[in-house]
Amino acid sequence: MLSLNQIAVDHGALRALWEVSLEVRTGECVGLLGANGAGKSTTMGAIIGLYPLAAGNMTYAGITHTGRSTSENVAAGIALVPEGRRLFTQMSVRDNLVMGAYTPSARQAVEQSLEKIYALFPILKDKQQQFAGELSGGQQQMVAIGRALMSQPKLLLLDEPFIGVAPLLVDEIIVALRTIGQQGVTMLLVEQNIHRALSFVQRAYVIENGRTVLDGEAAQLLAHPEFSKKFLGLE
């Protein structure tokens, strides 16, 4: 469904990604792991079209290109749940969700999409008229995921969706993400908690200093000595 082929991305004079390659197949849930500053969010931003490619290319749905606009990507079925949620805190939960439905086809399906999201996260239905900023961290994350779903994505990019979320709500969000996966949405997940990530995804890639350095099945990675040493602190 998606492949990144040796992509490079610059933030001004700084090269953030040197050579990132990865593949996400239809129906999969794939993890993207790495330390702070490794380039995980930049990779997500490049996929959705926030940052142009300085080198390399990507293939999505059979079309290879060297960068498309965010709106083209969203229209093609990609949605990003950004790091830090980025909600409009002074707008209602419902209005935040509706903001996610900005392609013509998504606009036509607003009511059905809202119902689907409220079925996944019933608390959002109860709180739909409240300001998003009044919700707990976990509930705000549900809004951010819901907003991304409003564009009816085929590929959902999740950038650290469990940061600032209470453990009970983490479990609830994981259950919802599994349902979303069962409904046919392919996922790429950035997550700092390696154990949590590898219990959810089927495969994962590790990036280090803007380069893909390791990849494998979740179980394989957990058994990999270098991986354990680097990411689980098991020297």
Ligand SMILES: Nc1ncnc2c1ncn2[C@@H]1O[C@H](COP(=O)(O)OP(=O)(O)OP(=O)(O)O)[C@@H](O)[C@H]1O
């Ligand atoms: N908008 C930006 N302008 C300049 N430099 C940036 C920008 N965003 C990221 N960087 C730099 O690019 C590199 C990769 O950052 P990125 O945010 O992609 O890492 P990350 O793996 O998502 O980290 P974290 O785990 O902290 O979220 C870092 O050196 C970071 O300081």
Ligand SMILES: [Mg+2]
């Ligand atoms: Mg990040």
